[in-house]
Amino acid sequence: MSMYRQMWLAIILSTLLALLGGLLASTLNARSYLTEQLSAKNTDNATALALALSQQRADAVMVELTVSALFDSGHYALIRVVDPLGKTIVERVAPATARTVPTWFVQALPLNATPGQAQISSGWTQVGTLTLVSNSHFAYLALWKSVVQLVAALGLSGLLGGFLGAMILRRLHEPLQRVIKQANDISERRFVLIAVPEVPELRQLALAMNSTVTRLKTMFAEEAQRLEVLRISANYDPLTGLANRTFFLTQLLDSLDTEDTAGGTLLLVRLANYSRHHQRLGTPAANELLKAFAAVLAQHATQAHAVAARIGESDFALLVPDPTGAHDVASKLLEALVKASAPLTGSGPAAYIGMGKLQRGQDMAGLMAQVSGAMVAAEATGDNTIREAGVETPTEDDHQTADLIRHALANGQVRQLSFPVLDLKGHLVYRDCSTELMLGNTQTWQPRRHFRQVGEAFQLMPLMDLAAIRLALGKLSNEPGLAGLAVSLSPRSVSEKDFRSQLLDLLRGNQEAARRLWLEVPEAAAVQQLESFREFVADIRKTGSRAGLGQFGRHFSQVDALHDLGLDFLKVDASFVRGLQHSAANQLFLKSVASAAHKMGMQVYADGVIDRAELAALEEAGFDGVSGPAVKEPT
Template identity: 25%
Template sequence: MLEPPQSQAAALETGCPAITLESISDAVLMLDRDWNIRYMNGNAERLLQVRREEVMGRNVWEVFPEAVDGPYHRAYQQAVETNSPVAFEEHYVPLDLWTEIRAYPSEAGLTIYFRDISERKAAEAQIHSMAFYDQLTGLPNRQLLLDRAGHALSLGHLGAMLFIDLDNFKTINDTRGHDKGDMLLRMVAARLRAEVRGCDTVARFGGDEFIVLLEDLGATENDAATAAQEIAHKIVHAFGEPFAIDGTDHHSTPSIGITVFSGGNVDEVLKRADLAMYQAKAAGRNTVSFFDPAMQARVNARAALEVDLRRALGNGEFVLHYQPLMCVNGTMAGAEALVRWSHPQRGMVPPADFIPVAEESNLILPLGRWVMREACQRLAAWAGDARTAGLEMAVNVSASQFHRPDFVEHVLETLAQTGARADRLRLELTESLLLKDVGGTVEKMQRLRAAGVSFALDDFGTGYSSLSYLHRLPLDQLKIDRSFIWGAAKEDSGAAIVRIIVSLGKALNMSVLAEGVETQAQLDFVIAEGCQYYQGYLFSKPLPEPELLALIANL
């Protein structure tokens, strides 16, 4: 238990502490049971920068309002409530003052002794800085990096380490002096910090070597690799701008090695990143290399695919194929427009290979606009042919496309420019799209529906089906996902789900279409359960327009 010095204790008992308390080195503040100041010695007056005659008798929390509900308040309250002394250290922000506190409760109130420990705290901070931070750049040093990396690895989350080495750094030291080399290192540190997230660690590992520690990079290894590569490429791009050193432009490039981790040993992760960096050096410098060759190949393939996608949009390499939408009576109700990529070297690239990349790179927006225009042009052309005049055109819409502020205007403008009938256009939305801003989604759908456009909910049952939003949406059709159809004829759980969806569609006055119908048994089942429409390979795969028209001619 903390005890006040004997001389001070005696002074307190006599009720005449002034002479004794004025002579000690501590600052002293005495409060009554109502938190009013009843005594303050000269040291407290000087330390707290107040005049005694102006604060005597006043409530301490009125005099020092910044301390209300803070550590001082809580500690003093604890001392009074438990009738036990407390001791602690705290930073009084308004005065930038570090204090060491001892508070002693009594029947009369509370006596507080405190002293200024700001110099000691500053020295401790300096020691900490020297121990864990690089003195030239202000970045975490090797020791702090190792601590943070060890913690990140212990969590088991997916992350990545980037090992960065400056190419030809020795040249600036040899030609312009070490002081200019130090200037460059400080500029590099600042540029690296600007290119990463706030939660990432940029450290100077030693000399001209830097480490970037990236944490929480996604759910899969590919997610982590893609995110790490994007940051690495941002760094390479940032280094493309020259560094202005004493009025002269200096060009410096990085070689970056990347390794992805989800646990393991810090030394091993560092070794892998270091080896990857040397691979980048061997590849010609100013480049990025992964430690895992297979991952490197996947990331390179994705990057190449994105480059090809951008080129393809400008070169007109995309085409639409059309899968018939069939009535169960054997007539054709319309067609779903499905984008295909006619790559000059790879041939016809399936959507599963390029749509995810288009989504991630935001190229889905120009691609989606092209699909909408092309589909509406075909729809307008079909209106002039007796064989196709009554057909609908279904077009898939991505979430990022739909949530664009100008989506409604773009659709209406496209219909007007192409001459396509709005009542023949059906937009297919996914359940995940509807989860964001249901109110805004309903408003957009209602505006388009007022113009004649209809809506289908695609892949129904695989997402976050919710009756709370389903009854609010101006939908015309539910499309049962193919995964339920494939097993439905065998009377597994898929059959029960199909029955539920058909009943739900009828209750909400929506038509129901079965996707992925591939066998006669599946078709017989969906007809028996009350589906009005179906699509699938039983009737036809998606076809180029000439083949579709030929198929229609033979119906």
């Protein structure tokens, strides 16, 4: 029984005991008083009647007439006169009549009044002894009314006391619930502060809990800051703050190889005439020019959700995930670079830009060579110019493709492939799902990533995500022995309330399968839509499913805001794993990430592992599991 119910029970029992005790004491006092009054009345009436008969020197006939006249008034239960020899001269006894007072009440509270007795005499001669008992009906009626009124008064007092007790309990219950919720949140790895209650005992408890949460938050913030320093030192250029060449090429290779990639555009940017500016301005001013250049690139990278890097002395790169908006990004970038470098470079050319589109499976060296050629061609013009590598191929009609996607989803032309995620001992933890669609009558299955651009434009990603979840839940229901399935959700789905509502209905309708479902959201989406993601995680965890972050590490400087979400797992981005055995800084960074995540109760997995050397480095870093080309099906 909860403490709240125990307190309620204590209040109810104490109130009942107090009311019953007060009722019993008052009733017994009233009965005692009425009994005494009846006894006194019996004695007084008997004395008065005997005196009246003695003064009249009444004979037996006179006594009988007088007694009968008095008895007929109805106030007496018994009047008896007995002569000195014990012979009854007259006796009047009231017949039993229907009572207005319950019989059980009379039996429970009898009024045992003492009969009144007096001597009747005529001169010095004793005529007889008079015994008189008053009718107790009126006394019982008075006692009954008194008890009823007392019960009503005490009942009203009890209700008022219960109301006041409820208010007091509510005053205690609300802050107590806040403290309990905070404790539950901590157990679920959500570290939140609560308002301090005014109740002294709860106030001390709340202060202690808040102090613990504050210390944990501070610890996680310090750990995040330390890890961010490690990440930057391993992957970023110390002068400009942009990604270094190694990290950028890893990101580019990951974009070309990853199953879920939606394409993108590579921009290579060269600072015009840097050697001449360096000789003319000197190293400090030349460095300032590079910093100004980098600041513009960083700003446009943030706006386009791109990755900016310094890949050479005066060469920079920008990896734009959206292939359709790359021309606009390049034009605005060139304009901003010209403006930013003008104070130091004068009126001469400021930058040359080459660009080319990414395609999955494309050779990275070939792509870099093509885009570098385009950048050299732009430089050859001697002016601020943009050149694109290759010829842009025409695209399908997006509206027709969107209709085909809707048709495929409606008619079940969707299937799911899965790939193992193993722990470091080779045991299956869960399987990653990849969705494919068959559009029209092509009889060809195509990965969902091919339609991501159209899906985002026509808001079809939530529909595709729901279809993937239905397939996963169906497979989990049909295969009870399957450890689990993971589905990666799009950023748009997480932010849509209608999607969350349909998702929760699906999970509640498949509770057993939902406990083995892993839902993964890209780190960038979680950081950009933090409140929506917080609500999403809270809803998902109530159904028993697991929630986590994918592509983790790219936005690590912002993840300190995620420590109170109660996540179940992190999947580190493949760009941090690639060539891990050769990067001591990245090894230290990932080891610290795993340690911090384990302290918050999360599991840590790595994506995109391509060889056993990376696998060994991840095991040394303390990871819980891996996926990628190097991970084979468990035997």
